[in-house]
Amino acid sequence: MTEKPYVIIVGGGKVGFYLAKHLIERDYELTLVEKDAARAEWIEHQLGSVSVMVGDGDEMSFLATTGIERAGVMVAATGDDEDNLIACQLAKAKFAVPRTIARVNNPVNVKVFAKLGIDVPVSATELLMGLIEAELSGSEMVRGVNVKASGASLVDVALPETSELVGKLVGDVALPGGDIIVCIVRRGEPVIPGPGVLIEARDELIVYSQTLDVEAVRESLAN
Amino acid sequence: MRARRVQSPPVNVIIVGCGRVGASLAQDLDAKGHKVTVIDERVSAFNRLGREFRGEMIVGTGIDESVLRRAGIEDADCFASVTNGDNRNIMAAQIAQTVFNVKRVITRIYDPIREEVYRDLGLETFCPTSMGAALITEYFTDGVNRAATTAAGESAAR
Numbered sequence: 001m002t003e004k005p006y007v008i009i010v011g012g013g014k015v016g017f018y019l020a021k022h023l024i025e026r027d028y029e030l031t032l033v034e035k036d037a038a039r040a041e042w043i044e045h046q047l048g049s050v051s052v053m054v055g056d057g058d059e060m061s062f063l064a065t066t067g068i069e070r071a072g073v074m075v076a077a078t079g080d081d082e083d084n085l086i087a088c089q090l091a092k093a094k095f096a097v098p099r100t101i102a103r104v105n106n107p108v109n110v111k112v113f114a115k116l117g118i119d120v121p122v123s124a125t126e127l128l129m130g131l132i133e134a135e136l137s138g139s140e141m142v143r144g145v146n147v148k149a150s151g152a153s154l155v156d157v158a159l160p161e162t163s164e165l166v167g168k169l170v171g172d173v174a175l176p177g178g179d180i181i182v183c184i185v186r187r188g189e190p191v192i193p194g195p196g197v198l199i200e201a202r203d204e205l206i207v208y209s210q211t212l213d214v215e216a217v218r219e220s221l222a223n
Numbered sequence: 224m225r226a227r228r229v230q231s232p233p234v235n236v237i238i239v240g241c242g243r244v245g246a247s248l249a250q251d252l253d254a255k256g257h258k259v260t261v262i263d264e265r266v267s268a269f270n271r272l273g274r275e276f277r278g279e280m281i282v283g284t285g286i287d288e289s290v291l292r293r294a295g296i297e298d299a300d301c302f303a304s305v306t307n308g309d310n311r312n313i314m315a316a317q318i319a320q321t322v323f324n325v326k327r328v329i330t331r332i333y334d335p336i337r338e339e340v341y342r343d344l345g346l347e348t349f350c351p352t353s354m355g356a357a358l359i360t361e362y363f364t365d366g367v368n369r370a371a372t373t374a375a376g377e378s379a380a381r
Contacts, residue, residue, distance in 0.1 A: 086313055109288075
């Protein structure tokens with residue numbers, strides 16, 4: 001088993017609190033940073049043996065006291081996008097934290113965060129919207145998953161009959177940007193996309209894409 | 224005596240934050256004939272602009288791409304973020320610079336340490352805290368109040 005990284009969580013609201021609880025149960029070493037002293041005390045009381053520090057996660061001098069330079073992951077989970085962005089950027093630029101995860105409150109900011117160097121921007125709203133959309137479109141899959149920090153996504157696309165890909169062999173298809181068809185779901189059954197497989201209308205393609213722009217990939221494939 | 228400055232061609236400016244600095248900057252640029260758009264979350268903040276102001280006012284947050292688009296950021300030449308929040312200013316400026324490629328972007332950061340970090344990361348910044356401290360130190364040690372002389376010089380030139 002690989003050694004678990006030391007995790008710093010900024011923000012002891014509902015998200016930060018339950019995340020900390022979850023990670024402690026899985027034996028992670030972590031420090032939770034909360035600026036409100038009373039809230040910090042409450043969290044400490046609830047979670048028992050956890051290191052809760054009172055301070056601002058975007059204050060360099062304070063961050064330096066959290067042992068941040070040996071942290072493997074920084075999670076910024078406050079309710080303010082600007083604070084989450086800056087906490088993660090400081091962690092990365094000044095303390096060389098290898099992975100930064102930021103809670104994104106306004107879903108518009110997911111792409112912005114990715115552009116501004118956050119490894120994993122997570123928007124609960126966006127995830128929910130994706131699930132609801134998938135639910136409504138009759139598909140049983142989540143519409144797209146950003147794959148860790150690699151800057152890649154898994155995108156699923158239900159092909160309309162008008163798609164240019166319909167009627168072509170997988171081997172003859174060159175997706176833009178070197179994207180790869182990983183799997184075809186046909187009438188609920190997975191089909192391995194060998195070069196001789198013919199793409200049919202209403203096939204659901206699962207595509208590995210070297211971009212985080214799930215919507216753009218979907219659009220280019222559906223047309 | 225300073226020579227009268229040649230009027231520069233009008234620029235398209237977006238200002239985020241209509242506090243004292245934001246509002247007086249907006250009024251200045253507007254009076255000089257530039258195209259000014261001010262963004263603030265509170266409608267009441269626009270009262271500071273006065274009746275003469277001919278620029279645009281957008282209610283919303285400067286850290287939302289769609290609000291910035293509504294303010295016409297795609298055609299902006301200059302961008303200044305001067306809200307009360309350092310982090311909000313930094314984020315707004317980064318969006319302007321990185322996402323929309325605005326040519327001249329400047330942001331106010333009160334915290335000198337944070338200012339240094341973001342200057343190193345490629346933002347154009349200014350820090351009223353260290354500027355104020357430097358001016359006072361200068362006055363105490365050299366007896367010169369540079370802030371006052373600059374302001375007097377400017378009003379004399381008008």
